[in-house]
Amino acid sequence: MLNSLYQFTRKGWLKALSFILAGAMFIAILGNSSAFAQLFGGHIPYLVILVFYGMAILWIHGIGFEIRSAVWKLIFLPILGYAIVVPALIYLFIPH
Numbered sequence: 001m002l003n004s005l006y007q008f009t010r011k012g013w014l015k016a017l018s019f020i021l022a023g024a025m026f027i028a029i030l031g032n033s034s035a036f037a038q039l040f041g042g043h044i045p046y047l048v049i050l051v052f053y054g055m056a057i058l059w060i061h062g063i064g065f066e067i068r069s070a071v072w073k074l075i076f077l078p079i080l081g082y083a084i085v086v087p088a089l090i091y092l093f094i095p096h
Contacts, residue, residue: 002073009061009078018078019062021085025055028092039092054084 009015029036029051040047060067061078 002070002077005077005079006067006073014078015062015064017062018058018081021082021089022055022058022062025051025058025085025089028089032092036092039096040088050084051088054081054088057081058085 037048040051057076057078058081060076061081067073067076
């Protein structure tokens with residue numbers, strides 16, 4: 001099942017989407033660092049680590065690095081990166 005999930009995300013357009021989302025998250029953190037620190041690091045600082053983890057997953061997938069070990073495929077599953085970064089970007093850009 002893990003291999004089928006990982007094979008599902010090996011498509012070129014999903015790798016491009018990963019690269020674009022990781023770049024957008026990086027630019028959002030760099031360009032709006034005070035808002036990022038207040039929203040994600042204020043009450044629960046572990047959310048920052050989670051967002052960085054999701055961004056790292058998408059960078060690895062977007063660059064095209066192929067993972068062979070099942071353990072590392074589970075740790076760096078691109079669907080997990082999407083599930084972390086997309087809500088973080090939405091939360092960061094929705095006015096509060």
